[in-house]
Amino acid sequence: MTNNSPRRAGWTAAIIPSSKRALMASVLALGVAGGMIGQSALVQSTPALAESAQTTMKPFSFADLAEKVSPAVVSISVKTEATPNVSFFQEFPDFPDGHPLERFFRRFGEERFGNRGDDQGKRWRHRRGRHPYAMAQGSGFLISSDGYIVTNNHVVDNAEEVTVTVQGGKTYTAKVIGTDKKTDLALVKIEDNGGFPFVSFADKDVRVGDWVMAVGNPFGLGGTVTSGIVSARGRDIGAGPYDDFLQIDAPINRGNSGGPTFDLDGNVVGVNTAIYSPSGGSIGIGFAIPASTAKEIVADLKDDGKVVRGWLGVHIQTVTDDIAESLSLDEPTGALVAEVQPNSPAEKAGLKTGDVVTAVDGEKIDNSKELARVVAAYQPDSTVKVEVLRGGKAQTIDVKLGRLNDRVASADRDSGNGDDTQSSSTSLEDLGIAVVPAAETGAADQGVVITDIDPESDAAARGLRVGDVILEVAGTAVESPRDVARAIDDVKGSGRKAALLRVQNGDTARFVAIPLSRG
Known part of the structure; x- marks a missing residue:
């Protein structure tokens, strides 16, 4: 094919109207195998096109x-x-x-x-x-x-x-x-x-x-x-x-x-x-x-x-598919407020744990990183309109931002490992965990502490560990295994396929969405 290309290029150039030869010369030279060989054939058959061909071949x-x-x-x-x-x-x-x-x-x-x-x-x-x-x-x-x-x-x-x-x-x-x-x-x-x-x-x-x-x-x-x-x-x-x-x-x-x-x-x-x-x-x-x-x-x-940055004062995490399902959201978008810091601009303005931030001053927020960047771009003392979803309903909250200084900006929270806590417990097969009231173990003043977990369960796959304290299930505070079971039943009854747990490990709280595919 390569040996025939120059002849084909020269023959084609000879039969086309002269007014189109310059354009066709460049197309042929670039289209055949060995473009420079094709140009040579054109120049030999039509010397007057030599200068034009060289110009069109310039990379x-x-x-x-x-x-x-x-x-x-x-x-x-x-x-x-x-x-x-x-x-x-x-x-x-x-x-x-x-x-x-x-x-x-x-x-x-x-x-x-x-x-x-x-x-x-x-x-x-x-x-x-x-x-x-x-x-x-x-x-x-x-x-x-x-x-x-x-x-x-x-x-x-x-x-x-x-x-x-x-x-x-x-x-x-x-x-x-x-x-x-x-x-x-x-x-x-x-x-x-x-x-x-x-x-x-x-x-x-x-x-x-x-x-x-x-x-x-x-x-x-x-x-x-x-x-x-x-x-x-x-x-x-x-x-x-x-x-x-x-x-x-x-x-x-x-x-x-x-x-x-x-x-x-x-x-x-x-x-x-x-x-x-x-x-x-x-x-x-x-x-x-x-x-x-x-x-x-x-x-x-x-x-x-x-550099001076604005500060909102929340720990946030990206809304995953599981979290979106547990909150009945149409799509996994926005930044989920996992924790509101005490005395922060967010707390003073009325933002709450479980809110999903969807926009700031009309700028759409797709994930937690984007919220961090957008808020940081504002000067301290700026007042911004924060759009949130709370309980499935949209709200707009005016927040006067603070000064970030060297505070840790919002970021996704990784799960941590807690100490094993030995106690009698009630099994929750739907979640693959066993829990006892946290107050009974001294692990925390509220919630239930995980004492055992199926290593092959969805809960383990989502990062839950022995020692984690479950504070809420689907937005409802829990103090006993019965509270957890009742909240899970409510989630199932609503037709949702995942339950959103608010979990604390040490000083850090986060949300974890657990699929309800068992039992």
Whole structure:
């Protein structure tokens, strides 16, 4: 087929009207196997089309875009105090030990030298008679002519000295204006008021499938350009409470941290932050903080060096299919209030445990992460309209937000393990558990404590453990096994297929939906 293609292309071009030859030349050249061979046949049969064919065959190029934006991308070198056994790859601190993604998600851009944990490294530092230190490298980009630079927090974290290298090799001393660990963003300022080239954040969101170009300083090599597309949006990779990453397939590696990802108009659509990599090198899956998030954080940091967030004061969890079924919701959407913190804005406004938050100021809330991000974007003392479902009925509650400070933002609650409690108990076969009044065991002042559980039951699969205290079943407070059984019967009688339990372990309360498929 390949040998016949040039002849077929030449023969076809000879019989079509001359007014359509230029268009057909490009289509044939791209459509046949060995496109350049097809072009050659066309040029031989119709020499006058040579220049036109060459023009239409010219591939898309990022050269003009790279030339336009690269001068605003910088390399950042940071001197920090050394700590023992610092690895080239900093793992996300929020992953618990043994998490299946722990070894795959890694910070990149933190190449550290002079900080080896072995004896040779120690001697190297001792010979020079200097205080132990480490060097980190990353990327950044200028957002103003007077030298403000955006980068990642993990690039400049605990920095003692910061040096910025611009295109052409000139270096400047810089200082850290402010950092935000929760979003892994930082703002740095060159200590020189020269007229620097700069870039701007995009005003509109990119779509999945859009072309993007990443520029950075991988492996300390200086300005490097790679391209790809946005492969997904809204990724939650466990890096922090406000995860909302763009996933891109433009190759990025260690040293690209803090560098920009551009759209085809030369606007920054994301700040490169993480890669998915078993080995530490790029396998084509990278993550960038979206411009919409970065703009807000950077503006706060530029104002006073810190980020101020709104605080609602609730522990929340995402509404799963089981929870939606137990609450008779049409779809699993919204954020379920598992606990209202004492003296919080939520308590003062009248939010209650079991409420499902569906919107804030008209913005739809799909899950717990989204509620955390939306609330955090407001300034303290802002009054917002929180739409909730309570007992199946919609309500709107005005809440005056507080100040988050360093409080733990809302997040899904994991189940914990309680101590075994020995006591006589009543079996609840529908749930696969046995319980006794919590007051009898001293485990709690109210509710019933789980004393035994079928390891193959739905309750065990949903994370219930011996020692957990069940406070409510389907919104009804329970104090005895009989209360639990009665509440389960009520759920069955209503036609629901799952019972929603409010469970406490230690100081943490959460909701667990248990399917009623037994008995």
